[in-house]
Amino acid sequence: MKQMIIHGGKPLQGDVWIGGAKNSTVALIPASILSRTPVTLEGVPRIADVDNLMDLLREMDVQCNFTNTTLMINPVNIKLSPLPAGKVKSLRASYYFMGALLGRFGQATVGFPGGDDIGPRPIDQHIKGFEALGATVKNENDQIIITAPEEGLHGAEIQLKMPSVGATMNIIMASVTAKGSTVINNVAKEPEIIDLATFLNNMGATIRGAGTDQIRIEGVPELRASVPHTIIPDRIEAGTYVSMAACIGNGIRIHNIIAEHLDSYLAKVEEMGVVIDTDEDSLFVYPAGDLNMVQVRTDPYPGFATDLQQPITPLLLTAKSGEGVILDSIYPRRTRHIPELQKMGAKIKVEDNIILVHPGSVLHGAEVTADEIRAGACLMVAGLMAPGETKINNAGNILRGYDRVVQKLHQLGADVEIVDIPDRQGVFD
Incomplete structure (x- = not known):
């Protein structure tokens, strides 16, 4: 201790x-696996949550190099693998791998997230969002198993019952490569959401409305990073x-x-x-x-x-x-x-x-x-x-x-x- x-x-x-903002960083690192090319994040904070997320990336053969405040992530040779409960209990932000893996591979197996005990923080809105995009979600052996249909995820209109930062970010990550248009209503407006949208748009995503209560997304076939992203x-x-x-x-x-x-x-x-x-x-x-x-x-x-x-x-x-x-x-x-x-x-x-x-x-x-x-x-x-x-x-x-x-x-x-x-x-x- x-x-x-x-x-x-x-x-x-x-x-x-x-x-750099912790609450941006812990979403941007999982989101980096959506890229088909290496990603550079600048202004990354030296915090334990970053180390834990890098460990999870390495579980999937994603190369990471963290020097000073620059984190280089190479997901080119990423391998889809389950992220078991024991690996993700150390931080709640591990749940962002649900949306990122779903968007990249059409499936994800992630243990229930850990993090601070500050009262109920259910992930039902995340799951409903994934289901609206066409995914099937199951809970087995303390793990959440999410699977897209054979034809892939499709755009949908999604209504959040409350403006959840985590659900907003997770649904964005899942939907940027879904076919067609996605509209997410009653979304959170935090600056960290704008930061995520900027990062993804710079890789070729089409996201509009971040910072307002409605976000519109046009799905694209793939994302490719070409410029470094500086975290707010x-x-x-x-x-x-x-x-x-x-x-x-x-x-x-x-x-x-x-x-x-x-x-x-x-x-x-x-x-x-x-x-x-x-x-x-x-x-x-x-x-x-x-x-x-x-x-x-x-x-x-x-x-x-x-x-x-x-x-x-x-x-x-x-x-x-x-x-x-x-x-x-x-x-x-x-x-x-x-x-x-x-x-x-x-x-x-x-x-x-x-x-x-x-x-x-x-x-x-x-x-x-x-x-x-x-x-x-x-x-x-x-x-x-x-x-x-x-x-x-x-x-x-x-x-x-x-x-x-x-x-x-x-x-x-x-x-x-x-x-x-x-x-x-x-x-x-």
């Missing part, structure tokens, strides 16, 4: 550069550093951002009283003074992102008056970081899946556990704020989502390290 050790209470200062900046990583800068910063500039992707988040942070200067591709967060409590409600993009409700929580703990409220309308059970913050002295609680933040918290170091990626980010920010030593168990979850996080924190002046410790069976991960 990996553990993050933080000696907190020290002001941070300087510059930090945001990596990670808005969740950027938002986390904004919170960190406001909580414990003495002036921090955050580079490589697209500010409009953060509009809802920055509006809420500024409502608290944080002063931010925004330039074309960077922003500067001034040292925070007395801050106001706010109410936060997560919503699908362009609303306040569910992945940012935990990173903003430590910032609410710094407010001197008022009552803060956080309601996650996407994943109401995403509250497992709250008992851990209480161990650090936070005046915070959960009632009916609503997070209530009281003023006057005085944080101190403690031993806590990161049950998922964004909970880990929350505890990391709190640990940097809190005097004394904070130990975050399951810190591998932080490494799954945050690019070169220890290196970046060191550049800002933080005293932080990652160590390996024995788990309960005395085995290192």
Whole structure:
């Protein structure tokens, strides 16, 4: 097990550069197997999820070369093979291989996805989309087996019951090589979906409407990559550093951002009283003074992102008056970081899946556990704020989502390290 050790209470200062978007990257890597030629992705974050996806590619004899922030993927000699449950339990994004394999081979066998436990995240919309395209879907031995008809997938009109990012991306990947026209209604509008559509269009796909609530696709026989694709900046990583800068910063500039992707988040942070200067591709967060409590409600993009409700929580703990409220309308059970913050002295609680933040918290170091990626980010920010030593168990979850996080924190002046410790069976991960 990996553990993050933080000696907190020290002001941070300087510059930090945001990596490529995790939530784009974990879809773009599976999507690369749709290409009949080698693919180059630039701006790839150094995160554990990328390593896990590369392992899955190698299971199919796909060559990968990851140097600095450039990932070269050669799917020319790809071999269709099942991706068993044991291989895909480490990350939920493994389910993108369903759509990618279906689009490339007309069939896919993928174990049920793993990932963070943040409440129910069914894949029924993915399956209904595949079925609308003509595929047969079966569940056997903890695996999902998807098979296109002999004549191949066909275009269809698909209505999502809710705007799911995962279902939108998976159905796009399955339908880009399907015969005829596909229309997907009530789709998610996240920037990462536009990034995927841009990547596929540059390989010859015909996708229109990404970023709106309807996407139209004209199927093409095959895709071929010819130019490198640069991944958009990670808005969740950027938002986390904004919170960190406001909580414990003495002036921090955050580079490589697209500010409009953060509009809802920055509006809420500024409502608290944080002063931010925004330039074309960077922003500067001034040292925070007395801050106001706010109410936060997560919503699908362009609303306040569910992945940012935990990173903003430590910032609410710094407010001197008022009552803060956080309601996650996407994943109401995403509250497992709250008992851990209480161990650090936070005046915070959960009632009916609503997070209530009281003023006057005085944080101190403690031993806590990161049950998922964004909970880990929350505890990391709190640990940097809190005097004394904070130990975050399951810190591998932080490494799954945050690019070169220890290196970046060191550049800002933080005293932080990652160590390996024995788990309960005395085995290192």
